[in-house]
Amino acid sequence: xxxxxxxxxxxxxxxxxxxxxxxxxxxxxxxxxxxxxxxxxxxxxxxxxxxxxxxxxxxxxxxxxxxxxxxxxxxxxxxxxxxxxxxxxxxxxxxxxxxxxxxxxxxxxxxxxxxxxxxxxxxxxxxxxxxxxxxxxxxxxxxxxxxxxxxxxxxxxxxxxxxxxxxxxxxxxxxxxxxxxxxxxxxxxxxxxxxxxxxxxxxxxxxxxxxxxxxxxxxxxxxxxxxxxxxxxxxxxxxxxxxxxxxxxxxxxxxxxxxxxxxxxxxxxxxxxxxxxxxxxxxxxxxxxxxxxxxxxxxxxxxxxxxxxxxxxxxxxxxxxxxxxxxxxxxxxxxxxxxxxxxxxxxxxxxxxxxxxxxxxxxxxxxxxxxxxxxxxxxxxxxxxxxxxxxxxxxxxxxxxxxxxxxxxxxxxxxxxxxxxxxxxxxxxxxxxxxxxxxxxxxxxxxxxxxxxxxxxxxxxxxxxxxxxxxxxx
Numbered sequence: 001x002x003x004x005x006x007x008x009x010x011x012x013x014x015x016x017x018x019x020x021x022x023x024x025x026x027x028x029x030x031x032x033x034x035x036x037x038x039x040x041x042x043x044x045x046x047x048x049x050x051x052x053x054x055x056x057x058x059x060x061x062x063x064x065x066x067x068x069x070x071x072x073x074x075x076x077x078x079x080x081x082x083x084x085x086x087x088x089x090x091x092x093x094x095x096x097x098x099x100x101x102x103x104x105x106x107x108x109x110x111x112x113x114x115x116x117x118x119x120x121x122x123x124x125x126x127x128x129x130x131x132x133x134x135x136x137x138x139x140x141x142x143x144x145x146x147x148x149x150x151x152x153x154x155x156x157x158x159x160x161x162x163x164x165x166x167x168x169x170x171x172x173x174x175x176x177x178x179x180x181x182x183x184x185x186x187x188x189x190x191x192x193x194x195x196x197x198x199x200x201x202x203x204x205x206x207x208x209x210x211x212x213x214x215x216x217x218x219x220x221x222x223x224x225x226x227x228x229x230x231x232x233x234x235x236x237x238x239x240x241x242x243x244x245x246x247x248x249x250x251x252x253x254x255x256x257x258x259x260x261x262x263x264x265x266x267x268x269x270x271x272x273x274x275x276x277x278x279x280x281x282x283x284x285x286x287x288x289x290x291x292x293x294x295x296x297x298x299x300x301x302x303x304x305x306x307x308x309x310x311x312x313x314x315x316x317x318x319x320x321x322x323x324x325x326x327x328x329x330x331x332x333x334x335x336x337x338x339x340x341x342x343x344x345x346x347x348x349x350x351x352x353x354x355x356x357x358x359x360x361x362x363x364x365x366x367x368x369x370x371x372x373x374x375x376x377x378x379x380x381x382x383x384x385x386x387x388x389x390x391x392x393x394x395x396x397x398x399x400x401x402x403x404x405x406x407x408x409x410x411x412x413x414x415x416x417x418x419x420x421x422x423x424x425x426x427x428x429x430x431x432x433x434x435x436x437x438x439x440x441x442x443x444x445x446x447x448x449x450x451x452x453x454x455x456x457x458x459x460x461x462x463x464x465x466x467x468x469x470x471x472x473x474x
Contacts, residue, residue, distance in 0.1 A: 072095045
């Protein structure tokens with residue numbers, strides 16, 4: 001078997017995880033091949049066909065998942081039913097389209113131990129939602145679905161009778177299509193309700209509950225990390241939450257679920273299983289859960305390194321501010337020094353906050369800052385020396401980024417802070433003893449909180465270089 005050649009096409013394509021996933025899967029299965037990205041604007045898709053036919057297969061992402069269909073020799077039944085393709089095989093020069101979304105979804109549900117047998121709430125009605133809906137209809141013995149739809153512009157405002165009529169007409173058309181699907185697959189017993197997101201909120205206030213919430217919208221996807229498709233009230237009305245979004249690893253929806261003790265999982269597993277299904281189409285290779293699970297974990301780590309916020313932690317004087325400024329410059333990211341951020345928000349220096357309001361008030365300001373910054377994207381953040389003493393802050397940062405400990409020895413810290421009197425916790429009679437006690441108390445907490453540890457032996461420039469190597473390890 002000669003060397004295989006694969007790619008993913010889309011526009012833009014900068015944030016794709018596909019090369020990482022497929023290269024790992026090919027290595028695991030012993031396939032010699034390459035997997036690259038091809039950024040193809042919509043208007044150039046037709047002209048790109050000769051290049052695509054030179055490949056053994058390729059994946060398709062936004063905006064080509066529908067527009068590729070008429071350019072194919074044929075598409076499988078699911079791809080035709082969903083009107084969407086994400087995998088194309090080259091069969092002796094003939095391009096054949098497939099969709100592996102359903103395979104990825106079902107594998108993820110199975111691996112997590114979730115069930116499709118109860119009352120499922122689907123958020124959205126786009127291409128991904130259609131995949132979920134159809135798989136649930138096929139797999140559930142007595143399907144019960146509620147599908148929440150966003151109103152179109154002509155279906156607003158909510159108090160306009162014509163707008164309401166227009167929305168209900170669309171719901172009737174969707175219901176008719178789904179009823180036909182149910183008849184074809186022998187699931188006439190399915191119960192399917194459609195509502196607007198506004199109506200969903202009202203239903204929940206009236207006591208409606210669901211067994212499984214599935215987010216098939218893009219709300220909360222990178223870079224809009226603070227967005228959530230539904231309120232916390234709706235989340236709390238669900239027993240389990242699945243979010244198809246994989247970037248960030250913990251969306252605001254998943255954050256609310258975990259905050260309320262609700263089992264929840266994101267979309268990275270689905271993404272990896274989609275890739276595994278594509279490899280089966282192209283190469284005939286199959287994978288077991290125990291083989292795929294480590295790849296899911298590694299993919300999560302790789303994505304956080306590439307796209308997540310970078311949080312620098314460590315004892316005062318370890319170089320967080322200096323190293324952070326160097327890294328943000330190199331990566332063209334915004335740099336946030338948390339102490340400076342809090343000073344700007346409060347209008348006081350850190351020393352003034354400690355003196356006038358006390359350390360407890362400062363720690364509350366710190367947690368509020370973490371809550372805000374962890375829902376922003378593309379940041380390099382220098383965390384305050386005591387910030388990660390609060391486990392809540394550690395978890396919030398971990399949801400959308402990686403934490404790197406700048407591990408400086410105490411002797412270097414003492415040398416750097418020798419003439420620095422801006423640290424309230426060190427301004428006491430026996431400064432050296434206070435520093436040593438604080439260092440020994442905090443260092444294990446930093447190590448526990450950190451995803452990666454970077455030794456600081458001399459200059460901040462050296463530490464910054466080591467971090468850049470880490471970020472580009474894949």
